[in-house]
Amino acid sequence: MRFLGKEIQSPLTLASGILGISFSSLQRVIRDGAGMVTTKSLSLEPRIGHAGPIIAEFEGGLINSVGLTNPGIHDGLLEVEKFHKEFAGVSIVSVFGADPDEFVSLAEAVNHSQADFLELNLSCPNVADEFKRPFALIPEKITEIVSAVKTVSKLPVLAKLSPNAYDVAGMASLAETAGADGITMINTLGHGMVIDAIARRPVLHNNFGGISGPCIKPLALKLIRDVYLKVNIPILGTGGVSNGLDAVEMMMAGAAAVAIGSAVYDRGLDVFRSTRQEMEAFMAEHGYADYADLIGILQEN
Numbered sequence: 001m002r003f004l005g006k007e008i009q010s011p012l013t014l015a016s017g018i019l020g021i022s023f024s025s026l027q028r029v030i031r032d033g034a035g036m037v038t039t040k041s042l043s044l045e046p047r048i049g050h051a052g053p054i055i056a057e058f059e060g061g062l063i064n065s066v067g068l069t070n071p072g073i074h075d076g077l078l079e080v081e082k083f084h085k086e087f088a089g090v091s092i093v094s095v096f097g098a099d100p101d102e103f104v105s106l107a108e109a110v111n112h113s114q115a116d117f118l119e120l121n122l123s124c125p126n127v128a129d130e131f132k133r134p135f136a137l138i139p140e141k142i143t144e145i146v147s148a149v150k151t152v153s154k155l156p157v158l159a160k161l162s163p164n165a166y167d168v169a170g171m172a173s174l175a176e177t178a179g180a181d182g183i184t185m186i187n188t189l190g191h192g193m194v195i196d197a198i199a200r201r202p203v204l205h206n207n208f209g210g211i212s213g214p215c216i217k218p219l220a221l222k223l224i225r226d227v228y229l230k231v232n233i234p235i236l237g238t239g240g241v242s243n244g245l246d247a248v249e250m251m252m253a254g255a256a257a258v259a260i261g262s263a264v265y266d267r268g269l270d271v272f273r274s275t276r277q278e279m280e281a282f283m284a285e286h287g288y289a290d291y292a293d294l295i296g297i298l299q300e301n
């Protein structure tokens with residue numbers, strides 16, 4: 001199947017932030033049946049991120065306050081180059097800037113790499129304390145950042161949106177009008193808090209963090225549907241997918257490809273192989289010849 005003009009072996013994708021940027025783990029994901037991999041969000045300079053614990057499990061999924069730990073765009077792109085040198089696979093480089101100018105500089109840096117797509121992380125909630133409200137909640141910032149990046153980027157640009165915006169479909173529409181080639185959604189929900197009652201403390205050192213995993217899947221499906229009905233650019237769906245049926249549901253809602261994040265913690269890297277097999281079994285049983293036949297076919301009541 002194809003996504004934004006590139007041939008991909010399956011619609012499954014590694015979500016941003018899950019395995020960092022090491023080219024060997026990115027390669028393993030492609031070998032196990034994914035079509036695309038997304039890097040951890042990269043900033044201009046390296047970031048240490050928050051003190052631990054930065055991630056915790058609860059009954060509905062995960063909560064994290066990683067704080068965008070990353071080695072910086074220069075070292076991050078070196079790993080992307082190694083990935084492309086030794087392996088065929090489609091890469092998405094995720095970037096995060098403190099302001100529109102930083103996003104532009106990051107896009108220019110990615111132009112000089114072999115990356116296939118550029119993803120703008122407009123929605124990470126964990127650094128709101130440092131950079132005020134996440135950009136994905138501010139309509140004029142979405143327009144400003146996407147238009148500025150589109151004037152320089154040689155790669156197709158995905159705008160990654162937050163489920164925390166009041167009108168996510170409206171935000172997607174602004175991104176499309178500003179020139180985005182695709183939408184990635186949803187990033188983590190919240191902030192939320194998980195409490196250790198015996199210690200009388202929040203489990204995360206940062207006290208709160210973004211929520212992901214199975215508990216956000218119904219929200220992701222609804223928002224992806226809303227956006228699918230509003231825009232004409234492809235959606236890279238993410239949020240709570242951990243098996244083949246979840247991925248099928250997300251494509252039926254409108255996703256053209258599906259990224260898996262938290263389930264990698266739960267089920268290991270094998271989740272790509274098993275999810276792909278489960279999807280193909282579903283498609284064979286129900287008469288869908290191609291992954292693309294699933295996109296948006298939900299019939300609403």
Ligand SMILES: Cc1cc2nc3c(=O)[nH]c(=O)nc-3n(C[C@H](O)[C@H](O)[C@H](O)COP(=O)(O)O)c2cc1C
Pocket residue numbers: 015016017018040041055062064066068094121124160186187188211212213214216238239240241259260261262263
């Ligand atoms: C530990 C962790 C780190 C993440 N880091 C990033 C990141 O750097 N950039 C980003 O755009 N999203 C990041 N995300 C969000 C995921 O890419 C994804 O959008 C979200 O977790 C929903 O998918 P899931 O329920 O399959 O995890 C992170 C999620 C987790 C759990």
